[in-house]
Structure formats: structure tokens, C-alpha cells
Amino acid sequence: MNLIILGPQGSGKGTQAKLLSEKFGLKHISTGELLRNEAESGSEKGKIIAKILTTGKLMPFETIVSVLEPALLSAISGFVLDGTPRDSQQAEYLNSFFKEKKIEIDKVILLEIPKEESLRRLGKRAEIEHRTDDTPIAINERLKIYEETTLPIIENYRSQGKLLVIDGTPDIQTIFNDIVSKLTIIK
Ligand code: AMP
Numbered sequence: 001m002n003l004i005i006l007g008p009q010g011s012g013k014g015t016q017a018k019l020l021s022e023k024f025g026l027k028h029i030s031t032g033e034l035l036r037n038e039a040e041s042g043s044e045k046g047k048i049i050a051k052i053l054t055t056g057k058l059m060p061f062e063t064i065v066s067v068l069e070p071a072l073l074s075a076i077s078g079f080v081l082d083g084t085p086r087d088s089q090q091a092e093y094l095n096s097f098f099k100e101k102k103i104e105i106d107k108v109i110l111l112e113i114p115k116e117e118s119l120r121r122l123g124k125r126a127e128i129e130h131r132t133d134d135t136p137i138a139i140n141e142r143l144k145i146y147e148e149t150t151l152p153i154i155e156n157y158r159s160q161g162k163l164l165v166i167d168g169t170p171d172i173q174t175i176f177n178d179i180v181s182k183l184t185i186i187k
Contacts, residue, residue, distance in 0.1 A: 001026060001183075002103060004081045006154060007111030008146045009139065010121035011168040012175065016111065017082040019176050027075035030082040034067040035059060036131075056138030058145060061089050072097070086145070091153045108157040109179060111168035118143060 001024055005013045014030055021028035039050035045063075052059055068084060085091040098105060113121075119139065126134035133142065157163045164182055168175060 001078045001106050002081075003079070003183075004084075004105055004108040004157075005111065006083070006108065006150065007168055008113060008115070008118045009142045010118040010125065011111035011113045012121075012172065013082050013111055015172055016109070016176060016179060017080040019172075020080050020179065023180065024078065026078040026080050027071070028082060029068070029071045029075060029079050029084075031059075031064055031068060031084045032082070034071065035063075038067065050132070054132045054135075054138065056133050056135075056141035056145075058086055058149070061093070064090060065093065069097075072103075073101075085153060086150045088149075088153050091156065105162060107164045107183060108154070108162045109164045109166055110154055110157075111166050111175070113168040115143060117169060 003020065003026070005017045005020070007013045014033070017028050017030065020026060035049050035053065038046045039053055040046065049059065049063065064084065072079065072081075085094050097103075122134055122139050125131070126139075133139075154163065164179070166175060166179055166182070170178075
């Protein structure tokens with residue numbers, strides 16, 4: 001099974017992707033995490049990534065492809081792709097990449113939460129995790145990009161009948177049960 005999970009910042013995509021990967025034996029591919037790891041490695045590439053991360057802006061397309069392709073190619077038993085695509089260039093790239101590699105996406109899970117809840121959760125996470133992009137300016141930038149750039153491309157998955165819209169406001173286990181039961185009905 002191959003899944004994509006999308007949603008605004010703070011919607012819990014990372015948490016749900018991890019739970020799904022454990023339950024179904026899938027590889028969890030988080031571009032955000034791959035980028036943070038590269039930034040922490042202190043490599044030349046990592047230093048550039050670290051700077052962009054603090055702004056909350058999208059990473060250049062080539063950077064995303066460079067961390068994503070090896071991860072996708074090594075996910076032989078299926079994957080949960082967390083946080084990509086975020087714009088139309090990435091969506092088109094993924095479409096042709098999957099077509100070429102004969103990879104089928106089963107479902108695109110969209111975790112929905114209101115903007116106020118996003119802001120509340122990110123504020124809380126900032127106190128605990130100290131992520132360099134959980135500052136008020138970067139949070140606003142990331143939510144703006146999500147609304148203006150990412151939401152429109154999600155509509156394509158809806159028209160393909162691949163979108164699974166999930167209420168992201170309840171507790172972690174309730175959300176997870178909801179996703180699993182909807183995936184099971186489909187199968
Ligand atoms: P996330 O952990 O998914 O919230 O991602 C953290 C940051 O990594 C984002 O604010 C972007 O700067 C960058 N990032 C992650 N995934 C992508 C992507 N698919 N395209 C562009 N930038 C990304």
C-alpha cells in the first residue's frame with residue numbers, strides 16, 4: 001500500500017504517518033524530517049537547508065527531489081509519504097515519477113483542522129520541541145503557503161477519487177481508528 005498524507009501544520013500528519021507505517025509495515029517518508037536531518041548533519045547542503053527552514057518557506061524543488069527520490073526508491077514494501085506534494089510542480093513531478101516507476105497511490109489522506117487549532121498546537125509544540133520554524137513569523141508563512149499553494153493541488157486528488165478527508169481535531173487514537181477503518185472499507 002502506498003499513501004500520501006497531507007494537512008496544515010500541526011494537523012498531526014507526522015504522528016499519524018508513523019502509526020500507519022507501523023500498522024501496515026510501510027516506510028514513513030517525511031520530507032520535513034529528511035531536511036531537518038540534513039540540516040543537523042552540518043554538511044554544506046545542510047547549512048543552506050537550515051537557513052531556509054527558519055523562514056518557513058518551501059525548500060527549492062531540486063532539494064526536495066534530492067532527498068525524496070532515494071527514499072521513495074528504497075520503499076519497496078510501500079510507503080506513507082508525509083508532507084509532499086506541496087505545490088503544483090511537486091505534484092506533477094510525483095505523478096510522472098510514479099507513472100514511470102509503475103507505483104500506484106492508493107489514497108491521499110487529508111487531515112483537516114481549523115486554522116485556530118493549527119496555531120494553538122504549533123504554539124504548544126514550540127515550547128516543547130524548539131523547532132527553528134515554530135516561530136510566529138515562520139508559522140504564519142507556512143500556513144499561508146499551505147492555504148494558497150498546497151490546498152489547490154489537493155483538489156486534483158479529490159477529482160481522481162483518491163482523497164480521504166479526515167477530521168484532525170479529536171485525539172490521536174480516534175483519528176487513527178478513523179483512518180484505518182476508512183482504509184479498510186476501501187480495500
Ligand atoms: P514539515 O515538517 O512537513 O512541517 O516541514 C518543515 C519545513 O520543511 C517546511 O516548512 C519547508 O521549509 C520544508 N519542506 C518539507 N517538505 C517540503 C516540500 N515537500 N516542499 C518544500 N519544502 C518542504
